[in-house]
Amino acid sequence: MAKLKIGIIGVGGIAQSAHIPGYKAAGDQVELVACADVNYERAKQVAESFGFRRAYQDYREMLEKEELDAVSVCTPNKFHAPATIAALEAGCHVLCEKPPAMTAAEARQMVETAERVGKVLTFGLHYRFSTEVQAAKRIIDGGEIGHIYAARVDAIRRRGIPGWGVFTNKELQGGGPVIDIGVHMLDTCLYLMGYPKPVQVLAKTYQEIGNRPGVGAMGAWDWQNFQVEDLAMGMIKLDNGATILLETSFAQNIDVMDRMNVRLSGREGGINLFPLKVAKEMHGGLYDVTPAWLPRVDRPHTEEVKHFVAACRGEHEPMVKPHEAVRLQELLDAIYASAEKDDIVYLD
Ligand SMILES: NC(=O)c1ccc[n+]([C@@H]2O[C@H](COP(=O)([O-])OP(=O)(O)OC[C@H]3O[C@@H](n4cnc5c(N)ncnc54)[C@H](O)[C@@H]3O)[C@@H](O)[C@H]2O)c1
Known part of the structure; x- marks a missing residue:
């Protein structure tokens, strides 16, 4: 099976300490393609140190220009819903950090989008x-x-x-x-x-x-x-x-x-x-x-990312179900x- 092309939106603490190491642990099942952060200097520095091919300041530009298969959303909570919905609409599976969103209305919109486009949507509730x-x-x-x-x-x-x-x-x-x-x-x-x-x-x-x-x-x-x-x-x-x-x-x-x-x-x-x-x-x-x-x-964070990768590859349903995130x-x-x-x- 082809490698999953991975993108990251927001490359601060949790992206660097959990998501990127998790994808690294998935080995040759994935390929770190691009990352985006409003702090462009940080995006460039993370791309260089972790081996992403390109860095962006605007995640929408990244989603438009790159052909990504799966995206981690690791921004502050306010941007979970817009970034997740944009990534789903661009044809990506999404692992969004916790909390699912700012409100239940936003979480419902995220889940409805995932259902409509037929992509995996799950959330970073790693204690599970x-x-x-x-x-x-x-x-x-x-x-x-x-x-x-x-x-x-x-x-x-x-x-x-x-x-x-x-x-x-x-x-x-x-x-x-x-x-x-x-x-x-x-x-x-x-x-x-x-x-x-x-x-x-x-x-x-x-x-x-x-x-x-x-x-x-x-x-x-x-x-x-x-x-x-x-x-x-x-x-x-x-x-x-x-x-x-x-x-x-x-x-x-x-x-x-x-x-x-x-x-x-x-x-x-x-x-x-x-x-x-x-x-x-x-x-x-x-x-x-x-x-x-x-x-x-x-x-647990590494398990969560590897589990997401396997879900994207159709090996199982994600453990954290979209309807649970809404609840x-x-x-x-x-x-x-x-x-x-x-x-x-x-x-x-
Ligand atoms: N599961 C966990 O153990 C865990 C731990 C810490 C944080 N988190 C979650 O992860 C998310 C990020 O937390 P953090 O600790 O990494 O914060 P952080 O401040 O270290 O990193 C957030 C990054 O997002 C960037 N950003 C802000 N707005 C953006 C936008 N619109 N587009 C792209 N990038 C943007 C910031 O510049 C920053 O680099 C939060 O939702 C938080 O709840 C989860």
């Missing part, structure tokens, strides 16, 4: 490819914990406001920890629960630490232009009767530096994801089952809407 999540999925599919009726999602940082990029710019990112890191654990949780539909959301967001100077464990952030929430708390009810409690922060006075975790409670057992532990009642006792050995997957984005929208109106939001 981790050893722990894949092991938990096998345990759940094996019936070990039964129906999951309650979950707790943590994506919390003590002083983890990124001191680089545009992560505190509401116009470019759409929000703070909810849309940036909460999205990963919410997706992981819903994936393990079988992606039930959220039907009610009650959430509140805070801005208590990010808008004043302080110790930055992820670099010095621009507190004078801090436009997003630094903490969100939420309760989510799902159409199968289950509930999720959400806590996600960039800055919060807590006793850990950061924690990404999902805890699932089922009728027959429970799962804590990071670190992986299964809670069981067995033969008159309560047991914590911990893995002594698990088949290691490659780095996830609807949940993100509802969390922010509930915080904004200070009331419960009902999803139809």
Whole structure:
């Protein structure tokens, strides 16, 4: 089969640390053809150091001039939808970084475009490819914990406001920890629960630490232009009767530096994801089952890109399904809407 001709839109941190190494790991199945970045100097420098043939400032020009098969969209969130739709319309398969988009309306438009043009569209929710999540999925599919009726999602940082990029710019990112890191654990949780539909959301967001100077464990952030929430708390009810409690922060006075975790409670057992532990009642006792050995997957980001390449080659469906991305984005929208109106939001 011919090599997939790859293009990258936005060549900052995640493109250089995850997508490009992922394509390199796919070996001779792919060919790095072109990259585009509004910062043309960066595009040229990345093209040179990673071996892309050409660099562009405008991704539309790249899509017009190059005959690409697949594109990674690694821009700030605001450009996920326009860049993805343009790449799909140009006949490319697309791996778009998380969150899927800024709004559910945009995510729907992306999915509708992919369906119309018949191309693969998937999203960079790499935690799904981790050893722990894949092991938990096998345990759940094996019936070990039964129906999951309650979950707790943590994506919390003590002083983890990124001191680089545009992560505190509401116009470019759409929000703070909810849309940036909460999205990963919410997706992981819903994936393990079988992606039930959220039907009610009650959430509140805070801005208590990010808008004043302080110790930055992820670099010095621009507190004078801090436009997003630094903490969100939420309760989510799902159409199968289950509930999720959400806590996600960039800055919060807590006793850990950061924690990404999902805890699932089922009728027959429970799962804590990071670190992986299964809670069981067995033969008159309560047991914590911990893995002594698990088949290691490659780095989750690398697995994600290799999985995308195989999906483009028709070897399988992408693990992150377009309709799941829409559902996830609807949940993100509802969390922010509930915080904004200070009331419960009902999803139809
Ligand atoms: N999955 C993960 O682990 C993970 C980690 C970090 C970031 N991300 C996601 O990746 C995306 C990018 O984050 P990052 O950390 O790489 O940010 P970054 O700021 O390091 O890089 C973004 C790049 O996009 C470029 N850009 C901006 N607007 C553009 C446009 N219209 N067209 C082309 N290029 C444009 C910027 O110049 C920059 O080089 C975000 O959506 C973020 O949520 C995912």
